[in-house]
Amino acid sequence: MEKRIKVFHIHGSTGIGGTEKIAFEFLKKIDKERFETCVLFDCPEGDIQHYYEKEKISFMNSLGLLKNIRFILGFAPDIVHLYGLRVNLKWRLLLRLLGLRNVVGTLEGLTNTGRVGFWRIKSDVWTSCFLRKYIAVSGKIAGYLKDKGLSEDKIELIYNGVEAGKFNKPLLLEKKVDLKKHLGVPLDSIVISCVANLRPVKGHIFLIKALSILKEMNFSVLIIGEGDLKDRLVERSAEKGLDDKVFFLGGRTDIPELLAITDIFVLPSLSEGMPVSVMEAMASGVPVVATDVGGVSELVIDGETGFLVPSQTPELLAEKISILMDDEELRKTMGRKGLERIKSQFAFETMVRKTEDLYRRLFSN
Template sequence: MKKILYIQASADWGGTEVSSFQLASHLDPNEFETGVLFHCTAGPVCEDYRKAGIPFWTVSFPRVLQALKIIRQFKPDIIQIYGLRTNVLWRPLLRLLGYRRLIGVNQGLTNQGEKPSRGRLVLDRMTHGWLQNYVVNSQQIAATLTEEGFDPTKLLMIYNGIPLNGFLKKSGTQNHPPVIVCVGNLRQVKGHTYLLDTFKILRARKVSFEAWIVGDGPLKSQLVSKTRDLQLESHVKFLGRVEAVKSVLQKADIFSSLPLSEGVPISMMEAMSCGLPIVASRVGGVPELVRDGTEGFLVPSKAVDSAAERLAVLLSDPGRRLKMGHAGRFRVESQFNLNTTVIEYENLYRNPAV
């Protein structure tokens, strides 16, 4: 039995937290025992670990001594670290303390734009040598890190996947007006302000639609205010954080997201598994998930006119929505299945130096 400890910088619900929880809860319990150290204050994801019976601890950053005590008591064989801040702190410290089987995870290059800041890259590059493996979740991240001088022998690309039995194909019924849904934390990098600008263009063109914004975050009041300023209150609804996201996705017709930067987003996979066509920014790992013209449409970052044009096409064509939605469901089933992700991580844990 190998003991694996995940160290995470956030206990809030986001793509990284969803993917790490799904991984921890689906590893073979006869071969692996997992625990999670949240080096942050407690958050909503903790309840999911509690329900799953996976041990976890919360230690406010940067209280290192208390965290070290927990690590020593758990006695992990492998430590997997998420987030730049926690990686930069724990990589050298754990190696100095004799922990050699360290795996870093990078699921997004930056919090602001398509390229990571020079400071973030320098810190990441300076400390990644202490890792045995550095897992990334997109080919785009792997290519960027290689170009920036990271050791390619340490890099390993493993796509995130989702449990398909938790999501069903959308029924053939159509909403009138059609519903556009966006799921994501309300932060600057997610580009909600550009999505609202896109909705303004659609309304000006008298395109019939309704939009649901699912999620919470620091920009909520600003986005609600902008919705009011753009006179979109009759079109846009803010649903807040929703536990049963799949039930919302199954009631929608189109998924749209215009992030400034992104890995390979879990929320987009979930939408595709429910048979929704996608309109999204062509950034990060998104093109590895959505092929332009097949599972949906991709537009340049911040290109609200292009996004409005593509959304208008789908809003007016139920047949195309269904065709692209079916293609998206098949793509997730074949390429982004959680079972495949789990198998690849289990193989890594059996030999972390792969």
């Protein structure tokens, strides 16, 4: 029997965001006959670990640097895959000093603040020499890495993917009504959803400004996600007279069902990599209004599967949302084309296969 390739993942977050979900789903789908995997969460415990426990995916919590190193060496990985900037910068040199050279880094996004800092760029570029491959999840990120001096042969473009079958399951009308009633959403309102952690980089404050322009229209907004900005956003919604229209749902595990009652999806981010939430909305047949940042334009075709606007432009955001609210047929057409695009260009199976192929190439070399 062929030797299984031992792959060790190190993660810097246990929240339930796009990066965390993609990494989990990948390990869930990886070929278990060809690969043996283990995960170190080099961070406090969190909700995503319940998913790993349920699927019996091997992982450990951080026990301090020396014990973490002993654990890694005990596993004797053929490949180490790093997720998150903090983890990448901490472990790249350490792994080289431990004699582990088959190290892969993944860059899901450029910043969590909306501004790419000078030292963030420099430290990333300086330590990238300790990586065999740097996975970029969008063409925009791949181009950014090249512009910053990384050699083209080190960069591996692997788009995030989504399982369309999980999301393209329309709810029966009765179940839609029941879910809306449970949430307190008026049955006749147009439902706008935004799935994103409540952090400045996600631009929720600009969504609230846009909604205040439209507040005379009949809509309800589902803000799905956790984060430190929640209290501020709740307060700002009330100040704008939107407290009866905006529903803060926190973190949810029923995203497919919530997207099934959604008419318009909005992501007003200041910076992105390849947002999983947009993929999930498109896989649900929902038109998207998003800011033209990062790899979003590689997903959303402006005027075809949704609308793109510059970041921090609430007036334009409101304009595009209004167009979709006024035109049900346009919503259906854009939603259908978005689903077709996800199925043809961003299948989850393609992402898994390309990552497995990368692991095999590194192992054989």
